[in-house]
Amino acid sequence: MMELIVLLIAFLGIQSYVVLQIVRNKRNEPLIFNRTQKFYIHQWMLKQFGSIHTRKD
Numbered sequence: 941m942m943e944l945i946v947l948l949i950a951f952l953g954i955q956s957y958v959v960l961q962i963v964r965n966k967r968n969e970p971l972i973f974n975r976t977q978k979f980y981i982h983q984w985m986l987k988q989f990g991s992i993h994t995r996k997d
Contacts, residue, residue: 961970969975 960972
């Protein structure tokens with residue numbers, strides 16, 4: 941029963957993340973994790989874990 945509750949909470953979390961990415965503000969940016977926030981998260985990850993392999997298109 942506990943696993944089902946955890947699975948339900950995880951599912952609802954993923955669904956809310958998707959909705960927040962779809963809904964846009966006036967500058968046509970997602971409400972969470974816009975470019976600036978993604979940049980700072982990436983910088984934090986580089987600091988914590990060293991080099992991160994990214995695509996070079």
